[in-house]
Amino acid sequence: MRSNYCRTCPIRDVALCRALPTSALAELSRMAWRRHVRAGSPIFSNGAEGGIVANIVSGAVRLSRSLGDGRTQIVGLQFPPEFIGRPFAENGTIVAEAATDVELCCFSKPQFEGLLRAHRGMQELLIQRMLQDLDHAREWMLLLGRKTALERVATLLLLCAEKMRGSNCGEESVADQLTFDLPLSRTEMAEYLGLTLETVSRMLKTLAQAGIIAIHRGRGMTILDPQELRRRAEMVTA
Amino acid sequence: MRSNYCRTCPIRDVALCRALPTSALAELSRMAWRRHVRAGSPIFSNGAEGGIVANIVSGAVRLSRSLGDGRTQIVGLQFPPEFIGRPFAENGTIVAEAATDVELCCFSKPQFEGLLRAHRGMQELLIQRMLQDLDHAREWMLLLGRKTALERVATLLLLCAEKMRGSNCGEESVADQLTFDLPLSRTEMAEYLGLTLETVSRMLKTLAQAGIIAIHRGRGMTILDPQELRRRAEMVTA
DNA sequence: CGGTCGCTTGACATATGTCAATTTTAGTGG
DNA sequence: CCACTAAAATTGACATATGTCAAGCGACCG
Numbered sequence: 227m228r229s230n231y232c233r234t235c236p237i238r239d240v241a242l243c244r245a246l247p248t249s250a251l252a253e254l255s256r257m258a259w260r261r262h263v264r265a266g267s268p269i270f271s272n273g274a275e276g277g278i279v280a281n282i283v284s285g286a287v288r289l290s291r292s293l294g295d296g297r298t299q300i301v302g303l304q305f306p307p308e309f310i311g312r313p314f315a316e317n318g319t320i321v322a323e324a325a326t327d328v329e330l331c332c333f334s335k336p337q338f339e340g341l342l343r344a345h346r347g348m349q350e351l352l353i354q355r356m357l358q359d360l361d362h363a364r365e366w367m368l369l370l371g372r373k374t375a376l377e378r379v380a381t382l383l384l385l386c387a388e389k390m391r392g393s394n395c396g397e398e399s400v401a402d403q404l405t406f407d408l409p410l411s412r413t414e415m416a417e418y419l420g421l422t423l424e425t426v427s428r429m430l431k432t433l434a435q436a437g438i439i440a441i442h443r444g445r446g447m448t449i450l451d452p453q454e455l456r457r458r459a460e461m462v463t464a
Numbered sequence: 465m466r467s468n469y470c471r472t473c474p475i476r477d478v479a480l481c482r483a484l485p486t487s488a489l490a491e492l493s494r495m496a497w498r499r500h501v502r503a504g505s506p507i508f509s510n511g512a513e514g515g516i517v518a519n520i521v522s523g524a525v526r527l528s529r530s531l532g533d534g535r536t537q538i539v540g541l542q543f544p545p546e547f548i549g550r551p552f553a554e555n556g557t558i559v560a561e562a563a564t565d566v567e568l569c570c571f572s573k574p575q576f577e578g579l580l581r582a583h584r585g586m587q588e589l590l591i592q593r594m595l596q597d598l599d600h601a602r603e604w605m606l607l608l609g610r611k612t613a614l615e616r617v618a619t620l621l622l623l624c625a626e627k628m629r630g631s632n633c634g635e636e637s638v639a640d641q642l643t644f645d646l647p648l649s650r651t652e653m654a655e656y657l658g659l660t661l662e663t664v665s666r667m668l669k670t671l672a673q674a675g676i677i678a679i680h681r682g683r684g685m686t687i688l689d690p691q692e693l694r695r696r697a698e699m700v701t702a
Numbered sequence: 703c704g705g706t707c708g709c710t711t712g713a714c715a716t717a718t719g720t721c722a723a724t725t726t727t728a729g730t731g732g
Numbered sequence: 733c734c735a736c737t738a739a740a741a742t743t744g745a746c747a748t749a750t751g752t753c754a755a756g757c758g759a760c761c762g
Binding site: 649650651661662665666669682 | 740741742743
């Protein structure tokens with residue numbers, strides 16, 4: 227039933243829409259639609275689909291920029307309940323793709339802008355979200371500009387561990403909270419970290435040999451010694 | 465005269481405040497105050513002065529993050545009429561310092577938030593500004609992750625050339641629009657570009673020897689061949 | 703069962719960092 | 733205005749972390 231759409235939304239209490247009163251949910255449900263995107267497929271790129279904004283309901287979205295000769299850098303990795311798109315602005319030169327299978331809650335940009343104008347609290351939430359994105363981008367600038375390969379890989383593992391919590395699909399969720407599947411291939415990890423896939427592979431091996439992590443088949447990971455991993459990552463933020 | 469404060473402001477038509485009607489200028493003037501900061505002095509750092517936001521009236525502001533062992537990365541360079549500070553959020557771990565002598569137009573954060581709430585257009589302008597900051601941060605991530613040292617230096621020169629336009633203090637402003645003083649020392653350029661100061665120096669020399677730029681004494685620069693410089697920078701954005 | 707794809711591993715190349723010596727610029731006081 | 737000093741920038745010799753290229757391995761899929 228269409229008007230129940232938002233009432234049963236799994237991210238209702240954490241996404242931007244939480245700024246809206248329950249009384250507005252029926253209105254909201256009429257504007258929003260779900261969209262599933264398979265891993266690897268584009269969500270929007272270089273202006274195409276530019277009239278859309280969305281909340282991420284499940285999965286992970288990867289934002290990237292490229293140079294003319296093919297060098298590419300992942301500039302953002304977004305998880306539920308984060309928001310993608312640019313209200314009040316044109317879409318820039320960034321490409322958004324599904325890193326895993328993704329479920330989106332989409333709005334047309336003009337309609338969403340209307341919502342923002344009508345509900346003041348929502349604009350404030352959006353501003354806070356954007357500040358978080360900005361903080362993250364800047365932390366990553368520090369990583370890209372100043373960290374060693376080992377520190378970069380360690381930092382990424384900690385990031386993934388944190389973000390995957392909750393959206394846990396691991397079998398052994400019993401005692402071991404630190405087993406998860408990476409949402410990125412080695413190539414993508416390299417593109418996010420400003421390294422090559424070979425270097426990523428070598429650093430993972432180094433961490434595994436030091437007994438800090440265990441690598442299961444391919445993307446499966448267990449963090450055995452989180453404290454030591456944090457030391458190796460030179461994390462500033464505790 | 466206090467109520468003329470904003471009416472005569474040099475950035476009145478370009479800063480966030482342009483969202484306010486002229487009728488609100490007297491009110492605004494009562495809330496704002498000017499602050500001069502000498503080159504190298506802190507503007508706010510790690511939560512101190514956290515209750516302030518400001519427009520940059522003149523000069524350049526440098527934002528940076530550091531690792532525990534002293535490695536530091538400049539994560540933003542802001543020019544007039546840009547805005548610094550974080551409405552609706554705590555100040556994070558970023559340090560803001562004056563890169564040159566700086567003149568700020570300051571507001572207490574709670575008062576500024578009140579302004580934002582009262583004038584809807586201003587929130588939209590703020591959102592657009594933040595999106596620009598985010599774009600810039602992400603472009604810099606591409607630079608830090610994927611560009612060579614020469615490309616990085618070339619990119620920075622183009623950025624400075626663009627930003628210094630207008631705030632030109634050069635003597636020979638007659639025919640030559642591409643002579644300016646860098647707002648950064650070699651060390652700071654290195655900190656912004658994720659390089660060492662020696663590498664920056666060498667790349668500048670390479671560009672000078674190729675006849676693309678001319679280096680005057682220390683910080684003075686002339687771009688002789690902008691088109692070639694843009695090629696070397698591998699600029700994506702035209 | 704064979705082919706493709708993602709990952710690992712090794713040998714080697716190189717861009718950039720490190721360390722140290724000079725030179726240039728800017729600042730200060732006589 | 734001119735030494736004198738300290739700071740910034742340049743330059744050179746050398747070290748090394750990471751990239752490049754190439755081979756091999758394993759898992760998945762038709």
